Amino acid sequence: MVSFDPPTVKRRSFLAGVGSLGTLGTLRYATREPSTEVEVRFWLTEQASTYDIADLLAAHLEAALEYEFWDVDVSFGGVVPVDSEDGARPVLSGRWPMAVGSGATGIGSIDAAKDVNLLVTDGPMHTSPTGYAIPHVASVGGARHIAELEPPDQEADELPYSRPNLTIQVVIHEVGHTLGLRHEHGRTYVVNKATVSTPMMSAYAWDSSFESEKSRCGQEYTPPPHPDRKLTHRFSLCAESTLREYKGGVNLR
Numbered sequence: 001m002v003s004f005d006p007p008t009v010k011r012r013s014f015l016a017g018v019g020s021l022g023t024l025g026t027l028r029y030a031t032r033e034p035s036t037e038v039e040v041r042f043w044l045t046e047q048a049s050t051y052d053i054a055d056l057l058a059a060h061l062e063a064a065l066e067y068e069f070w071d072v073d074v075s076f077g078g079v080v081p082v083d084s085e086d087g088a089r090p091v092l093s094g095r096w097p098m099a100v101g102s103g104a105t106g107i108g109s110i111d112a113a114k115d116v117n118l119l120v121t122d123g124p125m126h127t128s129p130t131g132y133a134i135p136h137v138a139s140v141g142g143a144r145h146i147a148e149l150e151p152p153d154q155e156a157d158e159l160p161y162s163r164p165n166l167t168i169q170v171v172i173h174e175v176g177h178t179l180g181l182r183h184e185h186g187r188t189y190v191v192n193k194a195t196v197s198t199p200m201m202s203a204y205a206w207d208s209s210f211e212s213e214k215s216r217c218g219q220e221y222t223p224p225p226h227p228d229r230k231l232t233h234r235f236s237l238c239a240e241s242t243l244r245e246y247k248g249g250v251n252l253r
């Protein structure tokens with residue numbers, strides 16, 4: 001759950017740093033259109049691959065990212081050996097970003113995807129951190145809980161706060177980070193006297209250490225009015241508005 005959020009980089013200072021070659025770069029940057037296609041690939045560790053989850057995981061990722069403004073291409077990249085099943089360690093240690101990076105440059109064996117490169121382990125989901133993300137690259141634990149999920153087309157919009165539902169929400173949360181979303185793109189809302197948390201807010205809705213006062217879209221955060229907890233696997237409208245502007249590359253806003 002605890003994830004790396006890239007430091008805020010002011011666009012102006014970034015462009016100032018581009019230097020004498022900046023003019024072309026700036027023009028190209030300024031005129032790039034939002035992506036009409038998002039390419040997502042996931043890999044499983046050997047232990048995670050002992051569960052029959054590839055189709056289920058693909059279906060949930062497709063459902064979470066399904067919007068009219070882009071086509072989603074989700075694929076299974078294969079099985080990756082790791083020295084620990086801990087959900088966060090592959091990214092924290094730098095090994096998974098390195099493997100994805102060397103694959104992207106044609107050196108390694110990983111066939112990197114353009115937008116999201118997700119490694120799913122069988123790490124425990126009851127101790128933090130359960131996953132970790134940097135732009136375009138993430139790792140998350142919980143394969144055994146994903147195996148217990150219903151297919152997304154059999155899910156309601158609001159779901160019980162169960163280990164499987166929370167695990168796939170954490171997967172979606174980390175994928176959100178890889179595409180430039182922050183915790184402040186998340187929100188809670190109330191349905192039938194239950195407080196529902198969206199993927200970028202996730203369990204932080206009930207965590208007193210969560211300090212932000214308002215969302216990126218200006219919604220004031222208040223303590224959850226109802227103790228009953230529910231989850232949704234759909235991003236908030238605030239998150240959607242940022243995904244709509246996603247241009248690929250590292251999101252600097």
Ligand SMILES: [Zn+2]
Pocket residue numbers: 001002003004173177183
């Ligand atoms: Zn996070």
